[in-house]
Amino acid sequence: MKRLTFPFDERTVRGLRAGDAVSISGRIYTGRDRFHKWFADGKPLPVCYRDGALYHCGPVVVRDEEGGWRVMAAGPTTSVRENPYEPDFIAATGVRVIIGKGGMDARTLAAMREHGCVYVQAVGGAGALYAASVASVAGVSLLDEFGAAEAVWHFDVSDFRGVVAMDSHGRSLFEDVAAASERRLASTCRKCYTDDTRSSAGR
Amino acid sequence: MSLTEKIVELIRETSSSLPDDVLRALRGALRRERAGSSASVVLGTILDNCALAAKRGVPLCQDTGMLVFFVHESLRRRVTPDLLGRAVALATERGYLRRNTIDPVSGKSFDDNCAEGVPAVRYCDRPGVTLIMKGGGSENMSRQYSLPDSSLGAGRDLEGVRRCLLDAVVRAQGYGCAPGVLGVCIGGDRAVGYEVAKEQLLRPLDASGVSGDQKLRALERRVLREANSLGIGPMGLGGGITLLGVRIAARPRVPASFFVTVAYMCWAARRRTMMP
Numbered sequence: 001m002k003r004l005t006f007p008f009d010e011r012t013v014r015g016l017r018a019g020d021a022v023s024i025s026g027r028i029y030t031g032r033d034r035f036h037k038w039f040a041d042g043k044p045l046p047v048c049y050r051d052g053a054l055y056h057c058g059p060v061v062v063r064d065e066e067g068g069w070r071v072m073a074a075g076p077t078t079s080v081r082e083n084p085y086e087p088d089f090i091a092a093t094g095v096r097v098i099i100g101k102g103g104m105d106a107r108t109l110a111a112m113r114e115h116g117c118v119y120v121q122a123v124g125g126a127g128a129l130y131a132a133s134v135a136s137v138a139g140v141s142l143l144d145e146f147g148a149a150e151a152v153w154h155f156d157v158s159d160f161r162g163v164v165a166m167d168s169h170g171r172s173l174f175e176d177v178a179a180a181s182e183r184r185l186a187s188t189c190r191k192c193y194t195d196d197t198r199s200s201a202g203r
Numbered sequence: 204m205s206l207t208e209k210i211v212e213l214i215r216e217t218s219s220s221l222p223d224d225v226l227r228a229l230r231g232a233l234r235r236e237r238a239g240s241s242a243s244v245v246l247g248t249i250l251d252n253c254a255l256a257a258k259r260g261v262p263l264c265q266d267t268g269m270l271v272f273f274v275h276e277s278l279r280r281r282v283t284p285d286l287l288g289r290a291v292a293l294a295t296e297r298g299y300l301r302r303n304t305i306d307p308v309s310g311k312s313f314d315d316n317c318a319e320g321v322p323a324v325r326y327c328d329r330p331g332v333t334l335i336m337k338g339g340g341s342e343n344m345s346r347q348y349s350l351p352d353s354s355l356g357a358g359r360d361l362e363g364v365r366r367c368l369l370d371a372v373v374r375a376q377g378y379g380c381a382p383g384v385l386g387v388c389i390g391g392d393r394a395v396g397y398e399v400a401k402e403q404l405l406r407p408l409d410a411s412g413v414s415g416d417q418k419l420r421a422l423e424r425r426v427l428r429e430a431n432s433l434g435i436g437p438m439g440l441g442g443g444i445t446l447l448g449v450r451i452a453a454r455p456r457v458p459a460s461f462f463v464t465v466a467y468m469c470w471a472a473r474r475r476t477m478m479p
Contacts, residue, residue: 021244034310060265062298072298073256073265078340078378101340102378102439123248124340124380124438125471127265128219128256147312148302161248163241163440173241177441178376181433185373188429189356189366 001161007051008096010116016164018171022120024160027138028053028099030153032077034146036085039092046141046152049093056082056100058149059131069137073127074155076101079119087111103165103174112168119166121173133160206281206479210290210332215299217334217475218267220257224407225447225472229253232382232437232444242442249437249470264471266338267300270322273333273405282332282479284324288317329476335405336473337466344379344467346371347396349460359461361422364389364451365429367463372430372446377439380469384408385426385449388464390456396464403450404468414451423449437470447472 002016006026016022029047031054039045059074079100082089086104089095090111098104098117101124112118122130134155141152166172204212221229229250236242256263270291274282292315294300304313304321316322348367350359355370357363368385375383386403388396406412414420427449436442447470456462 019241058265058301060262060267060298060301062296070298073262073267073301075265077266078343080378101380102376121438121440123245123252124377125264125266125338125469126248126252128259128261128263129248129252131261131265132255147305147314149312163244165440173440174376177435177439178373180441181373181376181435184433185369188369188432 004097006053008053009051010096013096013118014116014168016118016167017169018164018167018173020164022162022164024053024097024099024120024162025158026156028055028155028157028160030055030057030059030151030155032056032058032150033081034150035142035152036082036089038142039089040085045093047154049095051094051096053097053099054089054095055155056098059153060127061137061148061153069140071131071134071137071155074131074134075125075127076122078102078124079104083108090115090117099162103172109166109170109172112166113170116168118164118168120162121165122162130160133157207286207290207293209477209479210282210287211293211297211299213332213334213475213477214270214290214294215260217336217473218262218299219260221253221263221472222407222474224409224412225470226253228408228447229470232447235444236437236442240442241440242436242444245437245440246444262299262301263473264338265301266340267303268336268338268473269342271335271401272322272324273329273335274324274326275330275332276326276328278332278479279326287322287324291316291322331476331478333405333474333476335401337401337404338380338469338471341379341383341467341469344371344375345397345400346374346465347393348463350463361418364463365422365426368426368449368465369429371465371467372435373433375467376435377437379467380471381435381439382437382444382447382470384447384468384472386466386468387449387451388462389451389453391454391462391464392460393462395454396462397466399452399454400464400466403452404466404472405474406450408448412448412450416453419451419453423451
């Protein structure tokens with residue numbers, strides 16, 4: 001397990017390889033669909049992402065008794081929807097770590113290689129576990145504009161776990177798995193179905 | 204406890220605890236993946252998450268999804284859409300549901316998760332009140348095929364259906380939060396296809412949920428085995444378990460149409476029934 005603590009410097013990030021398990025601590029900012037559209041429209045970013053982490057996440061958050069925020073569930077959302085925007089976002093902001101699920105496209109992978117950034121896969125659906133790793137909510141931006149599920153939340157996390165699935169050297173675990181599965185599908189579909197039904201029905 | 208509070212409790216339990224058959228399937232998957240592989244780490248994380256959410260009574264996944272209530276006909280007068288809406292609003296206020304309902308035209312959030320047609324309510328002959336919560340990541344991986352489909356080499360027979368289902372699995376990769384479940388409808392019109400495919404997700408993953416039709420049962424088994432040989436694995440990071448189950452139903456079609464509809468459900472297959 002490699003430990004990453006905010007701020008994330010380029011050397012540390014470039015030292016990571018696809019397949020490395022990581023534990024992240026310190027500040028991370030959420031941002032998903034509407035945030036990326038906001039960025040693409042040229043509107044001002046609410047926080048500084050240099051050497052920071054962007055988390056594709058729309059959490060369940062409620063007000064607590066003291067007027068602060070309580071995070072109930074905060075797992076990753078699917079990252080592919082941000083493919084059109086992410087290469088520009090990486091180039092413009094100097095963000096070092098993108099956390100999400102499902103991976104991103106070849107253009108994003110190329111931007112990660114050029115600028116020194118990695119993609120960390122969190123486990124989709126594990127909302128309660130990731131909420132437990134949010135030690136505190138330091139603030140929130142664009143809440144009125146986007147609503148709670150799309151706002152930019154400022155999370156201070158402790159031992160937030162994931163796997164480096166796209167590194168800054170051009171390797172993506174998702175591309176490897178997808179290509180292998182397509183090859184296996186092609187060979188599976190070469191077999192004829194009808195014969196097999198007969199044999200399995202007779203078994 | 205008032206009926207509204209009972210429905211709030213149904214929502215909380217559905218959001219925080221998976222059904223036993225799904226948990227058993229996930230534990231079985233963990234046993235079959237190699238210890239230390241990323242597949243086993245992902246499944247271990249999933250099971251830890253489920254235990255924590257159930258213990259704390261908090262949503263196990265932040266995407267609390269589109270809520271569909273199936274209510275028995277005889278309860279039509281007691282379990283009204285208004286009452287269900289009030290329960291949903293309360294559950295949202297208490298953090299059991301995300302503010303998850305967006306006006307597609309204005310972009311504004313309906314902060315109490317109530318709007319026209321939301322939550323969805325279907326009066327039917329299923330006993331009691333059943334709730335299913337399906338997140339957007341998996342819904343985005345659902346799809347509908349129209350046979351014949353020459354790009355898949357899929358004709359109008361069960362071999363064609365099989366090709367569609369395996370294609371859906373490969374296209375979904377890990378995006379729909381694998382290991383998932385396929386709810387499938389063969390036939391129907393387009394609307395019936397999606398409705399019936401989603402209803403199949405209410406069938407348990409254990410032996411009690413397999414199709415009563417011998418041909419469909421064989422196809423369910425075959426597609427499950429073949430999908431799990433593709434190597435996609437939990438969250439698409441590779442591994443031997445890509446699906447937890449396949450549940451297929453058939454509905455009549457017209458001569459001109461042959462639809463195959465796939466409702467892709469994530470591993471967080473949240474469903475629960477209560478008797479009011």
